[in-house]
Amino acid sequence: TSVPSLASSDGHGFLQCLREKMPSELVYTQSSSNFTDVLFSSIKNPKFFTTATVSPRLCIVTPGDASHVQAAVVCGRRQGVRLRVRSGGHDYEGLSYRSVRPSEVFAVVDLGASLLAVRVDRIESTAWVESGATIGELYYAIARNDSRVAFPAGECPTVGVGGHFSGGGIGMMTRKHGLAVDKIVDAKMVNANGELLDRAGMGEDLFWAIRGGGGGSFGIVLSWKVQLVQVPPTVTVFNIGRMVDQGAVDILTRWQHIAPSLPSDLTIRVLVQQGQQALFQALYFGTCGALVATMGEQFPELGMTSADCQQMTWLQSAATPFLSFASNGTLEEVLLDRTAWTSAFTKAKSDYVLRAIPKAAWKEIFSRWFGMDGAGDIILEPHGGFMDSVPAAARPYPHRNGVLYVIQYIAYWQQQGDGGAAAKSWIGGLYDFMGQHVSTNPRRAYVNFRDLDIGQNDDDGTFESGKVWGERYFVGNYRRLAAVKAGVDPTNYFRNEQSIPPFMETT
Numbered sequence: 001t002s003v004p005s006l007a008s009s010d011g012h013g014f015l016q017c018l019r020e021k022m023p024s025e026l027v028y029t030q031s032s033s034n035f036t037d038v039l040f041s042s043i044k045n046p047k048f049f050t051t052a053t054v055s056p057r058l059c060i061v062t063p064g065d066a067s068h069v070q071a072a073v074v075c076g077r078r079q080g081v082r083l084r085v086r087s088g089g090h091d092y093e094g095l096s097y098r099s100v101r102p103s104e105v106f107a108v109v110d111l112g113a114s115l116l117a118v119r120v121d122r123i124e125s126t127a128w129v130e131s132g133a134t135i136g137e138l139y140y141a142i143a144r145n146d147s148r149v150a151f152p153a154g155e156c157p158t159v160g161v162g163g164h165f166s167g168g169g170i171g172m173m174t175r176k177h178g179l180a181v182d183k184i185v186d187a188k189m190v191n192a193n194g195e196l197l198d199r200a201g202m203g204e205d206l207f208w209a210i211r212g213g214g215g216g217s218f219g220i221v222l223s224w225k226v227q228l229v230q231v232p233p234t235v236t237v238f239n240i241g242r243m244v245d246q247g248a249v250d251i252l253t254r255w256q257h258i259a260p261s262l263p264s265d266l267t268i269r270v271l272v273q274q275g276q277q278a279l280f281q282a283l284y285f286g287t288c289g290a291l292v293a294t295m296g297e298q299f300p301e302l303g304m305t306s307a308d309c310q311q312m313t314w315l316q317s318a319a320t321p322f323l324s325f326a327s328n329g330t331l332e333e334v335l336l337d338r339t340a341w342t343s344a345f346t347k348a349k350s351d352y353v354l355r356a357i358p359k360a361a362w363k364e365i366f367s368r369w370f371g372m373d374g375a376g377d378i379i380l381e382p383h384g385g386f387m388d389s390v391p392a393a394a395r396p397y398p399h400r401n402g403v404l405y406v407i408q409y410i411a412y413w414q415q416q417g418d419g420g421a422a423a424k425s426w427i428g429g430l431y432d433f434m435g436q437h438v439s440t441n442p443r444r445a446y447v448n449f450r451d452l453d454i455g456q457n458d459d460d461g462t463f464e465s466g467k468v469w470g471e472r473y474f475v476g477n478y479r480r481l482a483a484v485k486a487g488v489d490p491t492n493y494f495r496n497e498q499s500i501p502p503f504m505e506t507t
């Protein structure tokens with residue numbers, strides 16, 4: 001055919017095509033004076049701020065409306081140029097703006113610059129949110145004038161809606177209302193033919209796939225219609241730290257049995273930190289008095305009292321990044337600040353726990369792994385409640401009934417020093433050690449905690465090569481995702497190191 005191969009394009013035709021179809025100020029080439037500022041604007045992991053990072057060699061497109069996104073796809077297909085799409089830039093492996101392959105020539109479509117609107121329909125109790133908005137902006141728009149409505153998604157306000165909704169969306173309301181993707185009722189996306197589709201136009205298979213099958217595989221989702229959820233006007237939170245010499249090992253061992261089966265109005269997650277401390281962080285849909293009574297009955301080992309309670313609106317609870325409950329600043333400053341910044345380099349991994357980990361193992365985790373140089377954090381997020389009621393095939397996210405909690409491991413380091421050797425060795429060693437205690441066959445992982453160590457597509461992007469990582473993120477849903485992909489993008493135009501490959505009959 002006359003379509004150039006993706007490998008052979010030099011990009012001139014692509015840039016020319018873009019110039020014909022959209023205002024030139026929306027296209028930043030390497031020669032634009034602010035190219036680097038735009039590229040770095042939402043990189044959230046500073047380890048990718050380096051000249052070694054394989055960045056978009058051709059340009060960054062910052063679309064102002066759907067027609068610009070369609071134009072980028074049409075030009076990309078016609079001229080043989082691949083696109084990566086970025087919303088909030090939080091991908092742990094930077095796949096929204098970098099390639100692992102040094103020779104890859106690609107452009108980035110960055111929705112975080114202009115496609116940020118949130119429109120709330122109070123009568124219907126729904127909202128349309130554009131992918132470039134952050135979840136903090138979504139929460140603020142929904143709840144600033146009405147403390148009785150909310151949306152269940154992640155815990156850090158700067159996370160982008162586009163990538164987050166594409167992969168699931170776990171947060172403090174997951175046990176009560178499910179994942180973000182459990183409350184999405186419509187979406188608008190541009191497919192690999194440059195067509196703009198809503199739910200009716202894309203059909204139920206593709207609509208299923210984009211709600212959790214991971215970003216960057218099926219097209220560019222422009223906006224999402226979400227169902228809001230009801231919350232009480234006042235919620236109660238607590239943040240209780242226990243050191244090893246205060247019984248952290250016993251309390252945490254017990255937490256595993258209790259947290260997934262608590263009433264779904266109460267979520268208690270745990271942050272285990274260097275210094276051998278376990279921080280128990282809770283969100284409760286009720287008053288302090290009722291929470292103290294529930295904790296006395298269900299989890300007396302934690303020793304929670306009314307002095308630990310903080311009562312606030314749901315929106316205030318969402319404005320406490322990582323639930324530290326110590327954040328400074330107004331709601332607007334915290335929820336709407338896109339620049340919130342970490343100077344640490346990070347590496348993350350994840351696991352799912354289906355059977356409580358024995359006390360002896362927790363003892364070793366604290367004494368050996370959290371006593372070590374380079375130790376970072378682990379975050380334990382309970383499932384159960386609403387999550388148990390959703391069949392594993394209802395959405396691409398398969399980790400439902402029977403999962404006690406998900407573990408996120410995070411290692412941190414600074415640019416100076418040992419280049420992260422101690423932190424990397426810590427996270428790798430701990431992950432190996434945990435293998436005996438977590439899910440197996442496959443050892444599961446959460447696609448939004450992207451981890452390229454668990455496998456990458458081969459150069460041909462085959463179904464078989466994708467199985468290695470795909471069945472770990474999606475278990476039995478990987479095959480259906482690949483079949484949907486074959487139907488909507490058979491030439492595998494939207495592709496990255498961990499995008500869903502098309503499942504062809506011959507594979």
Ligand code: FDA
Pocket residue numbers: 044084085086087088089090091092094095096111131153154155156158159160161162163164165166167168169170171214215216217219220221222448449496
């Ligand atoms: P980014 O723009 O980097 O995109 C991520 C992936 O999705 C890329 O592959 C990208 O190409 C693709 N993509 C982006 N926009 C798309 C679109 N519009 N259409 C199609 N594909 C698109 N997770 C969680 O469940 N709960 C939590 O509480 C947190 N908290 C958290 C805190 C911090 C500080 C970080 C760095 C990450 C999290 N996460 C999280 C993980 C987060 O959900 C995950 O990184 C999301 O993919 C981020 O979405 P962004 O749009 O910001 O990323």
